[in-house]
Amino acid sequence: MIILSVETSCDETSVAITLDGRTVLSNVVLSQIDTHTLYGGVVPEIASREHVKGITHVFKKALKDAAVTAADVDLVAVTQGPGLIGSLLVGINAAKAFAYAHAKPIIGVHHIVGHMYANAINQSLEFPLLALIVSGGHTELIWMPSHMQFERLGKTQDDAIGEAYDKVARILDLGYPGGPKLDALAKTGTARFAMPKTQLDGYDFSYSGLKSHVINVVHNMAQREETYDPADLAASFQKAAMNQIFEQTQKAIKAYHPKRLIVAGGVAANAYLRAHMKDVWDVPIEIPAFEYCTDNAAMIGIAAYYQWQASPKSWSFDFNGFARMDFLTEAYNKGEEVIR
Amino acid sequence: MKTYLAIDTATDTLFVSLTVSGTEVFLYAETGTRDHAVKLMPTIIKALSDHSLDPKHLEGIIVGVGPGSYTGVRMGVVVAKMLASEWHVPLFEVSTLALMASGCNDDVCGAMIDARNDYVFGAVYNVATADPVVPPSYIEKTDLLERFPQATFKETLMPNMDRLLNTAWVKAVADIDALTPNYVRRTKAEKDRHDS
Ligand SMILES: [Zn+2]
Numbered sequence: 001m002i003i004l005s006v007e008t009s010c011d012e013t014s015v016a017i018t019l020d021g022r023t024v025l026s027n028v029v030l031s032q033i034d035t036h037t038l039y040g041g042v043v044p045e046i047a048s049r050e051h052v053k054g055i056t057h058v059f060k061k062a063l064k065d066a067a068v069t070a071a072d073v074d075l076v077a078v079t080q081g082p083g084l085i086g087s088l089l090v091g092i093n094a095a096k097a098f099a100y101a102h103a104k105p106i107i108g109v110h111h112i113v114g115h116m117y118a119n120a121i122n123q124s125l126e127f128p129l130l131a132l133i134v135s136g137g138h139t140e141l142i143w144m145p146s147h148m149q150f151e152r153l154g155k156t157q158d159d160a161i162g163e164a165y166d167k168v169a170r171i172l173d174l175g176y177p178g179g180p181k182l183d184a185l186a187k188t189g190t191a192r193f194a195m196p197k198t199q200l201d202g203y204d205f206s207y208s209g210l211k212s213h214v215i216n217v218v219h220n221m222a223q224r225e226e227t228y229d230p231a232d233l234a235a236s237f238q239k240a241a242m243n244q245i246f247e248q249t250q251k252a253i254k255a256y257h258p259k260r261l262i263v264a265g266g267v268a269a270n271a272y273l274r275a276h277m278k279d280v281w282d283v284p285i286e287i288p289a290f291e292y293c294t295d296n297a298a299m300i301g302i303a304a305y306y307q308w309q310a311s312p313k314s315w316s317f318d319f320n321g322f323a324r325m326d327f328l329t330e331a332y333n334k335g336e337e338v339i340r
Numbered sequence: 341m342k343t344y345l346a347i348d349t350a351t352d353t354l355f356v357s358l359t360v361s362g363t364e365v366f367l368y369a370e371t372g373t374r375d376h377a378v379k380l381m382p383t384i385i386k387a388l389s390d391h392s393l394d395p396k397h398l399e400g401i402i403v404g405v406g407p408g409s410y411t412g413v414r415m416g417v418v419v420a421k422m423l424a425s426e427w428h429v430p431l432f433e434v435s436t437l438a439l440m441a442s443g444c445n446d447d448v449c450g451a452m453i454d455a456r457n458d459y460v461f462g463a464v465y466n467v468a469t470a471d472p473v474v475p476p477s478y479i480e481k482t483d484l485l486e487r488f489p490q491a492t493f494k495e496t497l498m499p500n501m502d503r504l505l506n507t508a509w510v511k512a513v514a515d516i517d518a519l520t521p522n523y524v525r526r527t528k529a530e531k532d533r534h535d536s
Binding site for chain 2: 038039043045046048049051052053055056057059060070085086089090092093094096097098100101102316317318319320321
């Protein structure tokens with residue numbers, strides 16, 4: 001089964017061609033990073049405008065790179081949400097028009113489900129599994145007994161981990177994108193600053209206390225006109241942020257005994273996480289290749305394959321995009337069309 | 341044989357029209373529903389399927405490129421770009437304000453779309469030639485009205501397809517991939533960056 005998938009939920013215009021929920025034939029990602037760097041972060045209206053500029057070209061390039069024609073496509077899949085609504089609607093309308101033009105079925109896919117299924121590229125998922133989702137919008141532990149079955153064990157009570165990284169990067173004036181820059185800087189520093197340890201219930205996470213602490217440290221040192229190495233502060237923050245991920249996830253591994261832990265989301269690209277995870281987590285770990293951690297359409301095509309297996313019927317052309325959207329609904333678990 | 345699909349999603353009117361051999365056979369122009377994302381594709385599909393029109397018989401797709409609602413106009417433009425690309429059908433662009441003004445029968449006609457804070461997206465056209473006397477602009481409403489006290493200003497979208505197809509209102513898009521809406525205004529972030 002050949003799937004053409006579309007992902008425009010934030011600032012990457014991406015179209016991919018995937019085969020049988022496993023092989024990536026092409027994955028074109030038109031990044032807007034240079035544009036948003038000018039503004040120190042993603043400007044939603046500019047992101048939407050850039051998507052319109054690139055969208056038809058990216059469709060054509062994805063087909064060409066995969067050496068596939070539109071007629072070969074069996075299914076069109078598109079990120080329905082969550083994300084920036086203006087950006088999502090560009091991809092959704094483009095995908096609908098393409099599907100209609102070639103009389104193909106179409107389905108919407110949840111962005112985070114896409115991130116999880118990035119781990120099924122070139123391999124099979126082993127169930128039951130525990131999924132750790134770490135991104136700019138999510139910090140969650142999800143239990144998956146089988147394909148397309150999701151049960152949330154824990155989530156952040158306030159900021160997402162990627163959001164905390166971006167805010168701390170901003171305080172340290174590291175530029176955009178903040179997370180990867182903070183990760184790179186931390187590598188050169190020593191974690192010599194004491195960081196608070198948040199008391200957490202169950203498998204939940206919390207990052208606002210840690211973030212506020214870093215802000216206070218910076219302000220207090222500025223007031224006392226003390227100099228410090230920002231790399232040390234970055235290293236201290238990173239160690240504390242990741243320890244929370246390591247500990248809460250390990251707690252869930254011990255209680256649930258998954259066959260695999262899969263890590264997903266933009267923060268899965270973090271070098272510190274990748275370097276230390278095998279020492280902490282006592283279970284075989286899957287983590288996507290670097291290029292499939294950040295937003296890309298290939299992961300949407302892989303997820304779409306399994307969603308189609310669960311419910312092989314085209315959605316009608318009136319489905320909408322949603323800025324906020326939960327995938328832990330009965331409808332989504334059954335692979336059915338999400339109306340709201 | 342004038343056979344065109346026309347789309348505009350820049351205002352709170354969702355406009356889809358199908359003209360077959362010079363006769364408008366399908367018209368959808370509903371105002372105020374604010375659900376273009378939901379209705380756009382189903383309405384296009386209905387237009388073509390009701391008349392069993394094979395897309396390869398289209399002489400062109402005409403799309404309103406704004407100004408108007410940013411999120412709204414993008415949907416029509418993206419759908420038009422994609423359909424024209426995939427069906428290999430010529431694409432034509434027209435200002436949303438020109439689409440509005442085309443429905444007016446005076447010699448000089450204006451069109452305006454509320455842009456908040458006493459401003460409008462406005463334009464004024466010589467109807468016979470389709471020449472813009474004032475091109476699409478972001479302009480103070482009172483300013484526009486004072487400059488053209490005699491002109492009729494259209495504020496809703498009800499184009500005259502016959503006039504659009506027989507005079508110079510629409511223009512061919514040479515590079516379909518490159519077409520973007522005519523937002524008229526830069527984003528606030530771009531403006532702030534430019535001003536600083
Ligand atoms: Zn993402």
